Amino acid sequence: MKADRVDLSVDFTGIRLKNPVVTASGTCGYADELSEYMNVDKLGGLITKSITLKPRKGNPVPRIVETDAGMLNAIGLANIGLERFIKEKLPIIKELKVPLFVNVAGEKISDYVAVAERLATEEAISGIELNISCPNVKEGGITFGTEPKQVEKITKQVKKASGDKPLIVKLTPTVTDIAVTAQAAVGAGADALSLVNTFTAMVIDIESRRPYLANRTGGLSGPAIKPIAVYLVNKVYNEVAKSAGVPILGGGGIRTASDAIEFIIAGATVVAVGTATFIEPDAAVQIIEGMKKYCVRKNVSRVGDLVGNLKD
Amino acid sequence: MVNSGKKASVATVIGNKALKKRFGRLTIQFTGEAAGRFLQVMPGQFVQISLSEAALPNPERISSDLADSAQRQILLRRPFSFCDVTVDRPNCVQVEVLYCVLGPATLRITTLSKGDKISIIGPLGNGFSIPPGKKYALLVAGGMGAPPLRHLATFIRANKPKMRLFAFAGAKSLDDLPFTVEGPKSESPVIPEFSGAGTRLHIATDDGSAGFCGLVTQYMEKWLDESKIPPEDIIVFSCGPEPMLAEVARLSEKYGIDCQVSMERMMACGIGLCQSCAVECKGGTKGETVYKLCCKDGPVFNGREVVFESR
Numbered sequence: 110m111k112a113d114r115v116d117l118s119v120d121f122t123g124i125r126l127k128n129p130v131v132t133a134s135g136t137c138g139y140a141d142e143l144s145e146y147m148n149v150d151k152l153g154g155l156i157t158k159s160i161t162l163k164p165r166k167g168n169p170v171p172r173i174v175e176t177d178a179g180m181l182n183a184i185g186l187a188n189i190g191l192e193r194f195i196k197e198k199l200p201i202i203k204e205l206k207v208p209l210f211v212n213v214a215g216e217k218i219s220d221y222v223a224v225a226e227r228l229a230t231e232e233a234i235s236g237i238e239l240n241i242s243c244p245n246v247k248e249g250g251i252t253f254g255t256e257p258k259q260v261e262k263i264t265k266q267v268k269k270a271s272g273d274k275p276l277i278v279k280l281t282p283t284v285t286d287i288a289v290t291a292q293a294a295v296g297a298g299a300d301a302l303s304l305v306n307t308f309t310a311m312v313i314d315i316e317s318r319r320p321y322l323a324n325r326t327g328g329l330s331g332p333a334i335k336p337i338a339v340y341l342v343n344k345v346y347n348e349v350a351k352s353a354g355v356p357i358l359g360g361g362g363i364r365t366a367s368d369a370i371e372f373i374i375a376g377a378t379v380v381a382v383g384t385a386t387f388i389e390p391d392a393a394v395q396i397i398e399g400m401k402k403y404c405v406r407k408n409v410s411r412v413g414d415l416v417g418n419l420k421d
Numbered sequence: 422m423v424n425s426g427k428k429a430s431v432a433t434v435i436g437n438k439a440l441k442k443r444f445g446r447l448t449i450q451f452t453g454e455a456a457g458r459f460l461q462v463m464p465g466q467f468v469q470i471s472l473s474e475a476a477l478p479n480p481e482r483i484s485s486d487l488a489d490s491a492q493r494q495i496l497l498r499r500p501f502s503f504c505d506v507t508v509d510r511p512n513c514v515q516v517e518v519l520y521c522v523l524g525p526a527t528l529r530i531t532t533l534s535k536g537d538k539i540s541i542i543g544p545l546g547n548g549f550s551i552p553p554g555k556k557y558a559l560l561v562a563g564g565m566g567a568p569p570l571r572h573l574a575t576f577i578r579a580n581k582p583k584m585r586l587f588a589f590a591g592a593k594s595l596d597d598l599p600f601t602v603e604g605p606k607s608e609s610p611v612i613p614e615f616s617g618a619g620t621r622l623h624i625a626t627d628d629g630s631a632g633f634c635g636l637v638t639q640y641m642e643k644w645l646d647e648s649k650i651p652p653e654d655i656i657v658f659s660c661g662p663e664p665m666l667a668e669v670a671r672l673s674e675k676y677g678i679d680c681q682v683s684m685e686r687m688m689a690c691g692i693g694l695c696q697s698c699a700v701e702c703k704g705g706t707k708g709e710t711v712y713k714l715c716c717k718d719g720p721v722f723n724g725r726e727v728v729f730e731s732r
Contacts, residue, residue: 135696142693142717145427146542158696166712170730171687173697177494180689184696187712331496387690388471388497390542391428 115404116411117397119153121356121379122275122300124208124235126153128397129412130369133360133383134158134212134238134279135184139198140205146390150206151397153379157198159214159240162223164190168245169323174312179331179362180384181310183245183324186214191224199233208235210277214243214250218263222270229272236274238358239267239299242281242306244328251309254281257293264297277358279303280345282334287341288348295353302350303358303381305338331384335362339375346376346417364392366399376417427542429471430455434537435515437530443522444599446504447530448515449539456514462506463548464573465660465683465721468516469498469691471540475529483528493525497689498542502660502720504568504614505575519568519599545691546720549573549681551581555656559678560588560620561641561669563661567598569683570660574618587644588615591625591637591665598624602631637661638668645676652677659683663730670724680724686715693717701728 117128131154137143139157149155167187174181189197194211202209211228215221221239228234241263243250253263260278268276278294280287282305291302307328312321320326338361350357359377363369364385372380385392404412432455436448451459473495477483483491505517520527533539551558558577560570567590577584592598595610600622604611610631615622624632625640633640648655659669660683673680686698698715703726710728713719 136694138694146692147428166710167696167699169701170697170699172699173687173689173695175495175497178496180497182689182695182697187696187699384496384689387695388473389429390690390692390694 110405110408110410112401112405114410115401116413117401117404119378119413121358122236122277124275126208126379128153128400129373129379130393130397130400131156131210131358131379131381132386132393133381134240136383136386139194139202140209141198141201143386143390147394151394152207153397154208154210154235155205156210156212156238156381158188159186159212159243160188160191160194160224161186161214162191162220164188164193171322172324174321174327176312176329176331176333179329179333181312181322181327181329182307183322183327185245185324186243186250191227195227195231199231203233205233209233210236210238212238212240212279213267214240216246218253218266221263221267225267225270229270229274234274236277236300237267237271238277238279238303239264240279240306242279244281244283244307244309244326245324251281251283254290255284257289260290260293261297264294264299268298275300277301277303279306281306282337282341283309288345291345291349295349295355299355301356301358302345304345305334305341305361308334308337330362332362332364335368338362339371342372342377343375343419350376351417363396366396366403369396369400370403370415373412373415374417374419376419378413378416427458429540429542430458431538432516432541434533434535434539436535437533439531440599440601442596445520445522445531447518447520447533449518449541450509451514451516453512456512459506459514459516459544460508462503462544463550464576465502465548465569466544466546467500467502467691467720468541468543468545469500471498472526472529475539476532477528478531487522487524487528490524491528495525495529498691499526500688500691502569502683503572505572519565521565521599542691546716547718549658549683549721551577551584552656552679555584555679556654557585557587557650557656559641559655559657560586561637561657561659561661562588562590563637563665564592564597565599566659566661566665566683567600570658571614571618573658574615574620578619586620588620588622589625589637589640589644590622591627591640591661593627595624595626595631636665636668638665638672641669642672645672645678655679657681657724659724666724666727667729670727670729673724681721682724682727683721684715684719684727688716691716701730702726703728
């Protein structure tokens with residue numbers, strides 16, 4: 110197999126991505142910041158930082174702390190709000206040559222619906238990622254993502270508001286059985302599942318005996334969570350996604366091409382690179398290159414053939 | 422979308438010297454395109470250095486209070502400002518970083534040696550800016566805030582030779598300033614790093630081991646009280662711990678002097694992606710505040726706009 114013969118493109122909710130690597134929500138801004146450091150047009154796609162109906166200041170500092178092989182963040186969905194996003198960021202996004210998915214968050218279901226309805230009218234936006242798994246806000250976020258009935262309700266309403274845009278539901282791993290919430294989302298019309306969001310976690314400053322983060326807790330990301338995320342992707346693939354024919358956007362601690370391929374074999378059609386971008390802004394591009402080399406070495410002509418191809 | 426090519430660059434270590442106590446000086450060199458990025462560098466800007474691949478010192482060289490830190494893995498880059506930037510020849514720039522060994526990342530800096538390659542992103546952020554019309558610069562540093570102000574002193578000497586400089590640095594004790602000292606230590610120590618830049622550094626120590634006995638901000642207030650210079654001719658540049666910066670900003674406002682403060686925050690990326698490094702600023706309507714980013718909007722802010730942390 111020659112490198113130029115490897116087909117990295119994948120079909121994701123009816124959209125052709127030229128490769129299966131996207132940058133995760135909250136780690137690539139609205140594409141403009143990252144574009145100073147890499148050619149974003151090389152990506153399979155981008156997922157924006159969460160957008161809410163009204164602007165949000167976010168949480169007080171400290172908002173992050175490093176841990177062994179990971180970090181906690183509690184940004185608190187700081188964002189410029191729907192109106193400014195449309196006015197200031199959309200013109201930039203229109204120049205992108207790659208699909209862009211907008212992550213949507215809110216405090217009430219009606220907020221999510223209002224944002225989705227507005228975004229559904231924009232041609233430049235390929236799809237919507239429904240954030241019901243942010244662990245760092247008091248209202249909304251994860252509270253919609255842990256109860257299957259709530260997952261069903263919000264998915265159904267936002268799906269309706271999204272018109273013909275595909276809806277990706279981003280799940281939290283902080284539940285007893287992620288297959289249950291995954292099933293609830295699929296049953297309510299989710300076009301794809303995104304997992305995992307960060308794990309609720311805590312770091313304590315033993316000198317002051319206070320939680321290190323101003324928000325007390327934060328979401329753990331980075332290499333530390335990767336094996337758990339791979340397991341959860343495989344579980345959701347086997348128990349829900351495969352039979353329903355719903356693709357998975359998998360991620361959690363991906364730093365290298367090998368990490369990304371693990372997720373694909375576990376059942377992810379597309380992989381999201383997050384924390385790694387903070388360390389190497391062009392990490393996702395390096396991962397795409399490495400993925401191609403793997404395919405050459407293993408004689409895989411289409412990366413799509415690897416999806417869920419886990420042997421017993 | 423156009424890629425402006427500000428990616429990570431590789432720097433070569435050309436020197437790494439342990440100074441007194443836990444301080445050290447790392448000198449790195451950039452060549453080619455990476456060097457070009459430093460030609461317009463402003464004091465107060467910073468770089469993000471990757472240290473996760475650097476080795477730890479031998480266990481017997483790690484002090485017992487850092488034994489736990491030495492067990493920690495590091496993942497993120499670490500931000501550092503500069504003590505000096507020199508253009509050696511076109512396409513070759515040397516950058517000096519002063520560091521203090523405090524945790525898992527700075528422990529790893531100590532093992533870097535001549536010829537080692539390290540990955541660096543930057544220079545980043547907005548440094549100090551010298552407003553037109555100011556005749557006097559008052560530099561007020563606390564502890565590890567002194568190195569970027571030393572860079573600023575050199576910069577002003579080279580670029581605004583008519584501007585008069587008054588530099589102040591405070592620390593718990595004279596030994597806690599990251600510079601070598603000459604002359605009689607107790608009364609008027611001489612700091613060659615500053616005198617070499619044509620500036621006398623006035624020292625304040627909490628324990629009275631050198632210079633003014635008390636906080637550097639008390640020293641600053643005393644100087645302002647005695648000063649006959651019109652406040653509109655002065656600009657204050659400050660870098661140090663946040664409570665000190667808050668007091669510098671308060672005094673500057675009280676005396677009607679413009680003031681720039683260099684803020685510090687924990688940051689993951691340094692390039693505006695992670696939104697971690699929020700600095701609360703005035704500027705909303707009806708007394709509301711907004712969060713700006715230390716990495717992109719700062720690290721140098723107008724002292725009057727910052728809402729300083731009380732914690």
